[in-house]
Amino acid sequence: MTDNYSAKNLSVLEGLDAVRKRPGMYIGTTDSQGLMHCLWEIIDNAVDEALAGACDRITVTLHEDGSVEVADNGRGIPVDVEPKTKLTGVEVVLTKLHAGAKFGNDSYHAAGGLHGVGSSVVNALSSRLDVEVDRNGKTYHMAFHQGHPGVYRDEDTQNPSPDAPFKRTRKNKPTELEVIGKVTAKTTGTRVRYWADPDIFNDTARFSYEQLIDRVRQTSFLVPGLKITVIDESIAPTGDVNVDDMLEVDGPDASPRADVDDPATPADVDDDASVRLAGVGESPRSSHRRVEEFQHNGGVKDFVDYLSHGEPVSGIWHITGTANYKEETQAVDANGDLHAEHITRECGVDIALRWINGYDTTMRSFVNVVETPGGGMHVDGFLQGLTRQVRKMVEENARRYKVNLKDSGTRIERDDILSGLVAVVTVRIAEPQFQGQTKDVLGTAPVKGIVARMTDKQFGEMISGSRRGFKEQSGRVLEKITGEMHARIQARKTKEVTRRKNALESASMPPKLSDCQPGNDDIAELFIVEGDSALGTAKAARNSSFQALLPIRGKILNVQKASLAQILANKECSAIIQVVGAGSGANFDIEQARYNKLIMMTDADVDGAHIRILLLTLIYRYMRPLIEYGHVYAAVPPLHRIALAGSHKGEYIYTYSDDELAGKIEQLTREKIDFNPEVQRYKGLGEMDADQLADTTMDPRTRMLRCIRMEDAAQASDVFGLLMGDDVPPRKRFIIDNADDFDRTKIDT
Template sequence: MPKEEYGAKDLSVLEGLDAVRKRPGMYIGTTDSQGLMHCLWEIIDNSVDEALAGFCNNIVVTLHTDGSVEVADNGRGIPVDKEPKTGLSGVEVVLTKLHAGAKFGNSSYNAVGGLHGVGSSVVNALSSRLDVEVDRDGKTHHMAFHQGHPGVYADADPVNPSPDSPFKRTRKNKPTELEIIGKVSPKTTGTRIRYWYDPEIFNKTAEFSYEQLIDRVRQTSFLVPGLKITIVDENVPKTNGADTVGTEPNEDVAVVAESLNADETANATESFSGEDSPLDGFAELSDDASVDGDTEAPDEEDFSLSSATEVVDGAFGEQPAHPRTVEFLHTGGVKDFVDFLSKGEPISDIWRIQGEGTYKEETQAVGEGGELHAQEIERTCGVDIALRWVNGYDTTIMSFVNIVETPGGGMHVDGFMNAITKQIRKAVEDNARKLKVNLKDSAMKVERDDIQAGLVAVVTARVAEPQFQGQTKDVLGTAQVKPIVTRLTDKQFGEMITGSKRGYKEQSARVLEKIVGEMHARIQSRKAKEVTRRKNALESASMPAKLSDCQPGNDDVAELFIVEGDSALGTAKAARNAGFQALLPIRGKILNVQKASITQMLSNKECAAIIQVVGAGSGQSFDIEQSRYHKIIMMTDADVDGAHIRILLLTLFYRYMRPLIEHGYVYAAVPPLHRIALTGSHKGEYIYTYSDDELAGKLADLDKKRIGYNDDIQRYKGLGEMDADQLADTTMDPRTRMLRRIRMEDAAQASEIFNLLMGDEVPPRKQFIVDNADDFDRSKIDT
């Protein structure tokens, strides 16, 4: 075998934004519709961060007919002067350098959503073209980029720029001068970014979602009171009547302090195409304009579609009927948000929890020479929570850090839920007699599900440099936030739920009655379920004699092992935990129900026994709530026959008990194929492997580490060859076993596959096997 040479010449170095284009998923999660929308969030969030800092109160998002998206704001504008370290303009640094921006310092931004400093540059890298305009110092500055690289486009029609226009790239390492394209009022500042996503990066199935945009912008307007956000969809044709719907501000809310004069307006908007600029009426931020106000909320936005109901085939595909322009403005903050989210009759008013706390955190600071050094600084965490209970069962809890939604929750939600759970349990104990709660009954304990039934809450935290789990920011990981939220909620919510705070006594009584009612309903439902599950099985003794059932009372964790053969059954009985593990042996291969009628299936002893033991019926009458077990585990030999039996069992479950698969109740046990007995200092220790390839690799690893082992490797031909301890350790004990959950992602595709592989027609099955033989993956045989 020729010796391979490996040296520095074999290393690849991706410079600048090339790494983003090479691995876009690392920065935006996916390159499908989700990633496409994530790019838009990054640009919008940068504008909203200006509002959070108090420098912006007007944002316009325009969907152009050529597929591009434009985001404009009246914030301070990206810096246009030179950045000392790189010699580049601030605009070029922000849009071409990863991890660059004012958000890494501690002065310009105190609470932001676009934290990582990669948002704008990543969007730039993944766009076929990006144009940026900045109003600062009385001038409008412009720069263009192609796939993240700065340069100049030669547009045939400057009013209608195109990513297909000839592009001349700026020479490498040469700063790109900002082009001055107009004049504005010295007080006018702002940023406008327009980009065309790159079809070379995103999947062909990637689609822009207008509904997601509306939902995201609406929630942002709730979270930043006083911020006006306008959506303009140029794909919707103009109408003679009004084509704008939305929320109008109260008279006492200043949105834009003053209008520019005609000349200044023309200069400020001359770079935008079309008769109507998205910045019409845009002006500098007034000194008395508010983005943090908590005045009375304006009326809820009206989404009447009377103004534009025609569906047009625009750049984003066929769009649903919606107005050309939609505006959002709210001044009540999270209180308005909870009111908007509430569905059903309110049980309580909207309760508000507000405050802040400080904590110390060690962080990396940038020194004057650009070096990083550790320093401990004091952070401030602001908390703003609104909640209410409604007369329903659904739970709506939305959480945010700054303006970023955290659908996975995190430390702020954990602190909130821990505190209200503690206070509600305490209030129930203090009012046990009135609420008819028997404290001596251990089952009568309020659970979190009881509390969350009918709860509508918005939990927000304002944190400088929060720690998220990943660039997509789904979960807040800053641990110091949790005790601050817990302390504030514990104190303020405690006063509300106990009724000690003025005006809360009657409300808290209604809330406690609802929660205790949910608790009683849950307990009664569980008792009824236990009786229903076991009444035929244990009381009438109608179960198959060969079933070795588990003990009653463990319904939520009960497991049924379907065991291949009586020989393995004896070992499994000794290996199982009889408290929650039941055993049902089957003899060989059951009936292929895909080819059989329902009468033949019910006449088959093995199939009938399985349906009877599961206890939830079959076919259309199957009720997943009546299932006597939460895990159905197929435990067969690790050979071809065992795989065939699993397929036949899966066919039975799919045809007649499909909800078991849909709810993730069906599993396949994974017994080992080999056992390696170690010798020497490791004598008495064993290693199990699950394939011949894994065995070879494990033996090679032991040889490399000079760990001795018995050359007589035990090869299990079936489950019956294991003793009870081995079977428990490898296949049955939840602490050490490995299971494969059977899932069904696409019902139509699953039906087609079952019909093809298990049905009556042989030629299509044969052709399928021939066509897919080369791509067969043995590791997926059970899935």
């Protein structure tokens, strides 16, 4: 490490040199992905002209020498001088980062290239870039080498090369923009041809024709009426193909450009030395090429139809509209300074969707024709509205679709709705906020609410069948979605059966476990029963399809005072952990639990209460999520049984405390209802017969359970530590301090 660190050690990269030094910051990678990203930037600029209503034809040409050319018939890059930089608009756009018309509010209301770095970054990363602009009845030309303007001297002007001699423009010299021809007054457009710099991109970087065709095709869907032609000059067409016929992109009013000896052309530049690029609609020079042309007038509906592979369940549904939102943005004033400004934006929404008879989901999302594979606010809003309306219709027609609204397990999930869905979600907004230059995710928050409300209203009318012609379709869609829900639930049950079978095979369950039948894991119950005598009665009283029994002998180990080794060595504790099947401690996974309810069924006396506390201590310390998520219960067996007589003979009343018994006897006497004065008192669960135990304690239709909850884990932990821990004096002090507040009604007697 040196100590002579000073200002001379600092480097300042000016202009586009920073892009060449750190290309990954602007295009992500320098492999094939980055190479294609540069092409997207140039194509997006042409498409932005189409979005502005100024362009209806784009031609992309892959030349034999590896260069790429994008031509459009838009307005053309401005050629006049920008006041602040004193440079022409062409040079500003192609050499200045964060410069362009898309930072204002007038030229582009919806554009894909928004960061002002696209064209200039491509220029910086190209060994050569040539641009031609048709404006004002003239054709202008300018060339660049690695982002720097200058003049190339090509030996063959019909075949320009990045290896030709290049003379860089001197710093104080006027721009090299030159006039090389004339066009009609109505002819406008821009043509950009560039050669990717091999010093920047690695040896594996290759243009992907398939990716290009996919991108061009989707763009033609998203901009209805736009005709995009792709020419690959390295591939010969098959058969007798008339290329001029295939390229029918010129309208009846198009006129070819003518070379002129324009007085504005610099004297030292010869017309013959100028570079001529293939214009929109011009017949390419070579016959060795393949040509593909794309134009779709149906927009996103055609896109969904193209993406649909399978038997359709519904027609193509269309959600469209515009809405306004307010946003604070940074605006440039007359002096070129930024200031905060509250403006009203317009959001255009265009969504098409349909369901097909399949399982895969195909969803494509776009913002101003730029794909957002990561989704974002527009997709979130669409899915929110979609899910809400589907759930609403299913709930309103629960009986028809066999949905039990009382069972939370039969709730429609988003995956049920997405199964077989084909959708294209697009929005058009000015200056969208993306996450990064690669524009994968839309972050403009107000868009979510707009799309959600629009989906709510329009999709709601379709799925409810209130819109004419949608009733039959909506019925089929809802049947498919609810069918997916039932299939998902059944698949989960099958998985649980397999998991239970594997668990039983991989580890032998305690022999005293009386398990329930597999296949009902979402409602399965495990009763931890006190004593063998109660177990015999419980076996006869239970419903074996979903109720399992595990007996314990007396009071289990107090785990508050025991080590983990002692707990695992204890037969009762280890049996409970093994039967639950979800592990213990930090490794406990509630998703693996084999039962939905864990029910402690002990006698209604002090000993029974003590056993419940010991069980809760074990569960709290080593299977705490069972309590946190409300899966632990205490059975409430009765203390007394009153046998009615007279006209009510054969009927019984159960009470659960001495006070309740006294009140019930008083009520029967007052109402003059005969009963046997010898009230039966249960000393334990084993004193009940199977019918009595089922009616009072085990049958879900008639039993009473207390759900054990833990509202404050920290406080619960402190109480468990105080009452069940090793430290005796604090526990003794607690008992003495609270003896006067003892309330018999708070415990079972």
